[in-house]
Amino acid sequence: MTAPYALQVDSVAKAFGGNRVLEKVGFNIRPGEIVGLLGPNGSGKSTLLNTITGFEAIDAGSVTFEGRRIDALSAHRIVQAGIARTFQLPSMPAKMSVAEVAMAASIEHHGIWENLFGLRAAREAEARAREQANALLYQLLLAPVRDQPAAAISGGQKKLLGIVCALMAHPRMLMLDEPTAGVHPNLRSDIVGALQRLNEAGMTIVIVEHDMHFIREVCHRCIVLDRGHIVADCRPDELASNERVLEAYLGGSAARPAAAGATAGPVLRMGVA
Structure with missing residues (x-):
C-alpha cells in the first residue's frame, strides 16, 4: 500500500x-x-x-x-x-568538467560494479551513468557547457549543475x-x-x-x-x-x-x- x-x-x-x-x-x-x-x-x-x-x-x-x-x-x-x-x-571542482561532475554524482560510476561483478558490469554501469548525465545536462540546459570546467561556469549554471548531481541519485x-x-x-x-x-x-x-x-x-x-x-x-x-x-x-x-x-x-x- x-x-x-x-x-x-x-x-x-x-x-x-x-x-x-x-x-x-x-x-x-x-x-x-x-x-x-x-x-x-x-x-x-x-x-x-x-x-x-x-x-x-x-x-x-x-x-x-x-x-x-x-x-x-x-x-x-x-x-x-x-x-x-x-x-x-x-x-x-576546478579540474573537472561539467560532465565529469555529473558523472561523479552517480553511484554507478564509483567502481562498485567492477568490485562486485567485474569489468564488463562496470563498463555497462558507466555507460548507463553517462547516458543519464547527458540527458540531465540537456534537460537542464547545460549541454552547451558540458566540457567546460565546472568551476568556471556562472553561479546560476552551478545551481543547475547541483540539481543535475542530485538527480543522478x-x-x-x-x-x-x-x-x-x-x-x-x-x-x-x-x-x-x-x-x-x-x-x-x-x-x-x-x-x-x-x-x-x-x-x-x-x-x-x-x-x-x-x-x-x-x-x-x-x-x-x-x-x-x-x-x-x-x-x-x-x-x-x-x-x-x-x-x-x-x-x-x-x-x-x-x-x-
Missing part, C-alpha cells in the same frame, strides 16, 4: 547548546507537491533542511519518508532512500536550498521551467527560498517558519494576508497597515525581497 504522504515531519526539535532552533516542528507533504519553505533569517529553515537530509541529528521527534523512519540514517543512506538535496552555495523527492539566490533573471526562468518539468514527471519538491515571485510561480503550498515554529501552512496567494506571516517578517507593529486603504501585499514583498 502506498504511503499517503511522501514526507512526515513530526514534533522535530533541535538545539545547539542553549539555542533552541526548532521547536516541535511538524508537517506533511503529499507525493507530487511543490512546497516552499519560507521564513526570515534565523527562523530555522536551513537547520530543518539539514535534519531532514541527515546533515544534522534531531534531538526529538521523527522524520518519515514514504512510510519509513529516516531520522536515524546518515546523509548518504537518506539519498539511497530517495531524498536528494542541493546547497545554497555549490562549490565545484534517482530521487523521488528533491530538496533545494535557495536555488535562485544570485541567479541572473534569464537563468532563473530556466530553473523555473526545469522544476516544473520535473514535477510534471512526478517529482516531489521542497524549496527553501526568499524570492516570492519564484514561490508564486512554482509552489503549490508554503510552510512558514519563525523562531523555530511553524506559523503558516497555506497557498502562496494567501501569504500576503496572513497576519502571522507579516509579523514573522516585519514584527507586530509593522505587520499592520498604518493608514486606511493600505494593503499587506506590498509590505510582505518588501519584507522578503
Whole structure:
C-alpha cells in the first residue's frame, strides 16, 4: 500500500547548546507537491533542511519518508532512500568538467560494479551513468557547457549543475536550498521551467527560498517558519494576508497597515525581497 504522504515531519526539535532552533516542528507533504519553505533569517529553515537530509541529528521527534523512519540514517543512506538535496552555495571542482561532475554524482560510476561483478558490469554501469548525465545536462540546459570546467561556469549554471548531481541519485523527492539566490533573471526562468518539468514527471519538491515571485510561480503550498515554529501552512496567494506571516517578517507593529486603504501585499514583498 502506498504511503499517503511522501514526507512526515513530526514534533522535530533541535538545539545547539542553549539555542533552541526548532521547536516541535511538524508537517506533511503529499507525493507530487511543490512546497516552499519560507521564513526570515534565523527562523530555522536551513537547520530543518539539514535534519531532514541527515546533515544534522534531531534531538526529538521523527522524520518519515514514504512510510519509513529516516531520522536515524546518515546523509548518504537518506539519498539511497530517495531524498536528494542541493546547497545554497555549490562549490565545484576546478579540474573537472561539467560532465565529469555529473558523472561523479552517480553511484554507478564509483567502481562498485567492477568490485562486485567485474569489468564488463562496470563498463555497462558507466555507460548507463553517462547516458543519464547527458540527458540531465540537456534537460537542464547545460549541454552547451558540458566540457567546460565546472568551476568556471556562472553561479546560476552551478545551481543547475547541483540539481543535475542530485538527480543522478534517482530521487523521488528533491530538496533545494535557495536555488535562485544570485541567479541572473534569464537563468532563473530556466530553473523555473526545469522544476516544473520535473514535477510534471512526478517529482516531489521542497524549496527553501526568499524570492516570492519564484514561490508564486512554482509552489503549490508554503510552510512558514519563525523562531523555530511553524506559523503558516497555506497557498502562496494567501501569504500576503496572513497576519502571522507579516509579523514573522516585519514584527507586530509593522505587520499592520498604518493608514486606511493600505494593503499587506506590498509590505510582505518588501519584507522578503
